[in-house]
Amino acid sequence: GETFRPAIRKSQINACDQEERERDKLSQFCRLKNSKRKMGNTSSMLTQYDIEEVQSHCQDLFEQQEILSLYQRFCQLDRNAKGFISSDEFLSVPEFAMNPLSQRLLKMVDGLNFKDFVAFLSAFSAKASLKQKVKLIFQVYDSDCNGKVSFNDIMQVLRDLSGSFMSDEQREQVLGQVMKEAGYTSDSFLTLEDFIKVFGSCKPEMNVEIPVD
Incomplete structure (x- = not known):
């Protein structure tokens, strides 16, 4: 026993x-x-399935190699491997830190995981459609996120962009003329569709490279 x-x-x-x-x-x-x-955990490598999923999420505006490069950059920005990027971390990208609309853009990028990070950047791709670029600009102008922009909303962004190169009077004249030609007044509130109608022919230059070095 x-x-x-x-x-x-x-x-x-x-x-x-x-x-x-x-x-x-x-x-x-x-x-x-x-x-x-x-798709935001920076401790794991991207699989082929992950890459294709991200590519689909950004409507194929980035090639697979570009997505891998963006993932490297995302991991560099996500200092504590949290799986998302804070607005402060995003400011370490010089192209955005120097952008006159950076503070407005930061409200849109704070807390993005990798998939949404790529989707946000897709509007800056050279392959993005005019509608995609104008849609992002609309979101920047729509400061209170109510789905509409006013004459004053657009005026504020024009102030940010033009600085001291234009007076408020000049900005009002230019903006008033553009809206009048599209059939709107300074009292109008523009939806996204209205906004595209007014500014859809301006062909905004929004190509931004995200360095991975």
Whole structure:
């Protein structure tokens, strides 16, 4: 009987060890699935499926190699590997820090995971349509996010863009004329469709390169 009890204890220990190893494997598997699902966990590498999913999310405006480069940049910006980028981290991209609309743009990018980071940048792609570019500009102008922009909303952005090169009087004249030609007045509130009608022929230059070095 004395030699039998240690054997039982040893088998029990082995069984417990086996169960613990199985739990560890399951836990690791769940963490891996979760990180891939979030598409923002910078500790995991992108799979071919991930790349194609991101490519579809940004309407194929970036090639697969460009997405890999953007992922490298995303990981560099996401300093603590949180899975998303804060507005302060985004400011470390010189092209955005120097942009006169940077403070307005930061409200749109704070907390983006990788998929949404790429989707946001897709409007700056050379392959983006005019409608996609104008839609982003509309979102910048729509400061209170109510789906409409007023004459004053647009005036404020024009102030940011033109600085001291134009007076308020000049800005009002130019904007008033553009809106009048499209059939609107300074009292009009423009929806996205209205905005595209007024400014859709301006062909905005919004190409921005995100360095990965």
